Amino acid sequence: MKWKGKKCKSCKKPVLRNGKYVKNKGAMHHHCWSSWYLKRLWENSWKLCSEYVRRRDNGRCITCGIRKDWKEMQAGHFVHQKQTPVYFDEKNVHCQCVRCNHHEGGRRDDYLREIQRRYGMEEADRLLQAKYKIKKYSISELENIRDDYQRKLSNLKS
Numbered sequence: 001m002k003w004k005g006k007k008c009k010s011c012k013k014p015v016l017r018n019g020k021y022v023k024n025k026g027a028m029h030h031h032c033w034s035s036w037y038l039k040r041l042w043e044n045s046w047k048l049c050s051e052y053v054r055r056r057d058n059g060r061c062i063t064c065g066i067r068k069d070w071k072e073m074q075a076g077h078f079v080h081q082k083q084t085p086v087y088f089d090e091k092n093v094h095c096q097c098v099r100c101n102h103h104e105g106g107r108r109d110d111y112l113r114e115i116q117r118r119y120g121m122e123e124a125d126r127l128l129q130a131k132y133k134i135k136k137y138s139i140s141e142l143e144n145i146r147d148d149y150q151r152k153l154s155n156l157k158s
Helices: 030-056 098-103 108-119 121-130 139-157
Strands: 074-077 093-096
Touching: 030 074, 030 093, 030 139, 074 098, 093 098, 108 121
Parallel strands: none
Antiparallel strands: 074 093
8 A cells, every 4th residue: 555645854754643644744743843843943043143143243253353244254162062051152152254263173272362351261161161061952942042042133133
């Protein structure tokens, strides 16, 4: 018997509801939906955080000082690991040019000096210690982060 239903957008397996194949486009298993939504939420939150940081810093690179349009710049992390509690922390993310962020590995020594100058040694130590901690963001936490950065961006633009 040929299967006539739709496949899950995430795992590509047939989707069943109450013992019947689901025929609507974009159907997903519940467990697939939550991981899919979490991934999309993470991407959206990061996109908003990145734009906010680049606009906040007026397109000025934290490590070399070059200034360009915010769209040509990147949001670089002082502590790089994704699964840290400071991934979306505004003191950990600053505007960086492509050369400093990618080609020169973030210029960590210059970044550290600037973090210490702006926020002090204690804050620099807090950020450095965070790389040893693992943080798994929940859907509600990411929704709050997304909403917070949407609000901050709209305030920045107005």
